Amino acid sequence: MDANLKKLLPFALKYKNHIYMNVFFNIFYALFSTLLMVSMIPTLNVLFGLTKKVYKEPTYEGIGHIKAYAEEFLNYKITILTEENGLKWALLFVISIIITTAFLKNITNYFASYHVTRLRTGVLRDIRQKLYHKIINLPVSYYSERRKGDVMARMLGDINEVQNSFFQILELVVREPLTILFSIITMFIISPKLTLFVFAFIPISGFIISRVGKNLKAKSVKAQNENGIFISILDETLGGLKVVKGYNAEESFIKKFNDSINRLLNLSNSIGNKNNLASPLSEFLGIVTIAVLLWFGAQLVVEEHALSSATFITYIALAYTILTPAKAISKASYQVKTGLAAAERVFTLMEQENTITDTRESVDKPSFDDKITLENINFRYENENVLKDFSLTIPKGKTVALVGQSGSGKSTIANLLTRFYDVNEGVVRIDNVDVRDIKLQSLRNLMGLVTQDSILFNDTIKGNIALGKPNATDDEIIDALKIANAYEFVKDLPEGIHTNIGDSGNKLSGGQKQRLSIARAVLKNPPIMILDEATSALDTESERLVQVALENMMQNRTSIVIAHRLSTIQKADVIVVMQKGKIVEQGNHDELLSKNGTYSKLVSMQSFES
Numbered sequence: 001m002d003a004n005l006k007k008l009l010p011f012a013l014k015y016k017n018h019i020y021m022n023v024f025f026n027i028f029y030a031l032f033s034t035l036l037m038v039s040m041i042p043t044l045n046v047l048f049g050l051t052k053k054v055y056k057e058p059t060y061e062g063i064g065h066i067k068a069y070a071e072e073f074l075n076y077k078i079t080i081l082t083e084e085n086g087l088k089w090a091l092l093f094v095i096s097i098i099i100t101t102a103f104l105k106n107i108t109n110y111f112a113s114y115h116v117t118r119l120r121t122g123v124l125r126d127i128r129q130k131l132y133h134k135i136i137n138l139p140v141s142y143y144s145e146r147r148k149g150d151v152m153a154r155m156l157g158d159i160n161e162v163q164n165s166f167f168q169i170l171e172l173v174v175r176e177p178l179t180i181l182f183s184i185i186t187m188f189i190i191s192p193k194l195t196l197f198v199f200a201f202i203p204i205s206g207f208i209i210s211r212v213g214k215n216l217k218a219k220s221v222k223a224q225n226e227n228g229i230f231i232s233i234l235d236e237t238l239g240g241l242k243v244v245k246g247y248n249a250e251e252s253f254i255k256k257f258n259d260s261i262n263r264l265l266n267l268s269n270s271i272g273n274k275n276n277l278a279s280p281l282s283e284f285l286g287i288v289t290i291a292v293l294l295w296f297g298a299q300l301v302v303e304e305h306a307l308s309s310a311t312f313i314t315y316i317a318l319a320y321t322i323l324t325p326a327k328a329i330s331k332a333s334y335q336v337k338t339g340l341a342a343a344e345r346v347f348t349l350m351e352q353e354n355t356i357t358d359t360r361e362s363v364d365k366p367s368f369d370d371k372i373t374l375e376n377i378n379f380r381y382e383n384e385n386v387l388k389d390f391s392l393t394i395p396k397g398k399t400v401a402l403v404g405q406s407g408s409g410k411s412t413i414a415n416l417l418t419r420f421y422d423v424n425e426g427v428v429r430i431d432n433v434d435v436r437d438i439k440l441q442s443l444r445n446l447m448g449l450v451t452q453d454s455i456l457f458n459d460t461i462k463g464n465i466a467l468g469k470p471n472a473t474d475d476e477i478i479d480a481l482k483i484a485n486a487y488e489f490v491k492d493l494p495e496g497i498h499t500n501i502g503d504s505g506n507k508l509s510g511g512q513k514q515r516l517s518i519a520r521a522v523l524k525n526p527p528i529m530i531l532d533e534a535t536s537a538l539d540t541e542s543e544r545l546v547q548v549a550l551e552n553m554m555q556n557r558t559s560i561v562i563a564h565r566l567s568t569i570q571k572a573d574v575i576v577v578m579q580k581g582k583i584v585e586q587g588n589h590d591e592l593l594s595k596n597g598t599y600s601k602l603v604s605m606q607s608f609e610s
């Protein structure tokens with residue numbers, strides 16, 4: 001069995017009752033389909049006036065003679081009806097048999113589909129659920145190496161593909177083979193000789209069909225990857241619309257997009273072609289089989305009188321009904337191939353190993369008591385070390401500021417403290433406990449984070465702020481907004497804290513967004529605050545107010561402040577000056593100024609600017 005199919009199995013087994021019911025109804029469906037064909041025999045016989053006359057009601061002699069009994073009984077009924085009420089009534093009788101069988105066939109069809117739908121939609125929901133769980137738990141680093149669109153394509157396109165093909169598999173496994181089986185059994189009962197012919201043709205057709213379907217899987221993997229690329233372009237276009245328009249980059253984006261969808265077009269055409277070939281091919285091969293049957297069977301009828309013409313016509317009809325399921329199987333087998341390619345992509349993501357997780361030894365760390373230490377840290381995102389043998393101690397209750405040129409590794413330190421990334425060498429400790437040994441949830445409970453770019457969601461102001469404290473009251477929210485100096489604009493909004501702020505908060509100004517991010521951290525009220533350039537988008541006036549607010553908030557707290565504007569960190573207990581992943585100077589504002597080194601150079605440069 002295919003490995004991906006095996007992985008799908010547990011998802012399906014959760015709905016095994018629906019599977020059982022589907023199989024149950026499909027068995028009857030297949031049975032009634034065959035019976036519907038067989039019920040043509042008496043009708044044709046009545047029409048041609050070929051019904052064998054039976055005047056004595058037959059007696060039932062057990063299951064072994066059921067065929068003979070059924071035939072005799074029908075003939076008896078028809079004979080009596082024809083003699084007593086006329087041909088019209090006999091015909092009505094046989095037609096009513098057809099209608100009843102057709103009704104039963106279709107009602108079982110409905111119930112079989114009913115259960116398969118439950119199975120499909122359920123499996124779809126469960127896979128999505130599990131995949132989302134994975135996506136949200138994978139570390140930040142996973143996504144910086146990948147296209148977001150690719151992850152989205154797996155979530156949207158691939159899962160759908162899986163559910164469609166999965167549905168096909170179920171039909172493939174149960175209904176169609178049973179229909180074929182029942183038809184073949186009946187055909188065998190009618191004429192073993194002719195049926196052997198059919199058997200000779202099945203492997204030949206199967207071989208031809210599988211040749212055509214080759215490479216389908218590889219092609220569809222390529223198509224799904226391309227899907228990821230095109231979703232990425234769409235996503236980036238929407239996210240960066242202002243830049244795209246402002247730089248007149250529409251043309252180049254359109255070109256990128258067109259290139260991608262044209263590649264997709266070619267792949268889809270090639271996949272579609274193969275898929276489209278599946279059913280005509282099997283139909284044609286089927287007709288060829290039937291043609292041979294006609295030629296050979298006609299001799300049996302005409303020369304050897306082995307079959308009645310009504311039986312022969314029914315036999316041909318039965319052989320023809322095998323075509324529909326055979327077509328379905330060959331088509332499904334193609335779709336299953338593309339489906340499995342999609343499943344592979346879904347499972348690759350689902351099974352992606354998470355490098356930043358809790359282990360069994362992870363401990364709870366409910367409080368922060370003493371100090372944070374970074375000890376001899378070497379860290380790299382890719383090849384080059386971004387932090388080099390970096391050591392720093394942050395005592396509880398102190399404010400430590402990180403300054404330094406762009407790219408010197410300031411945000412990286414925030415990434416390591418919050419354990420978005422793990423160090424390559426060295427260790428980050430909180431109260432002498434390695435952060436890798438602390439439960440992630442517990443670790444992040446200790447920290448409030450205001451990121452360099454304000455990250456807001458399409459939700460109300462309240463919803464955005466209450467992220468770390470979902471059951472906060474309106475009053476608590478308002479207090480947090482006041483501390484962050486954000487309430488002055490929030491209170492003027494039409495619906496106050498219940499105002500929706502648009503996609504990533506784009507109904508707000510940059511400074512407003514930043515103040516909301518600060519309010520979010522304020523509300524969470526953690527012992528350790530990490531502020532990455534938190535005041536950069538504020539005007540001088542609100543910067544001053546936020547500054548005061550932050551200072552209040554930082555008083556009984558440990559803070560790591562990353563700032564470009566040196567005015568905001570003059571009161572910090574320790575200022576750490578970084579250069580290319582190393583500390584070049586360390587001390588408070590006055591100490592560093594008197595050193596007349598890098599820091600004082602930075603300060604004089606900034607006062608020169610302003």
Ligand SMILES: Nc1ncnc2c1ncn2[C@@H]1O[C@H](COP(=O)(O)OP(=O)(O)OP(=O)(O)O)[C@@H](O)[C@H]1O
Nearest residue numbers: 144381382386405406407408409410411412413452
């Ligand atoms: N996800 C990443 N993958 C690869 N390299 C990265 C990644 N993030 C940052 N870097 C690299 O690491 C180095 C340090 O980046 P970092 O973001 O820590 O700088 P920074 O001091 O915060 O700069 P800035 O003041 O501009 O915010 C940079 O050279 C950057 O190119």
Ligand SMILES: [Mg+2]
Nearest residue numbers: 410411412452
């Ligand atoms: Mg940074």
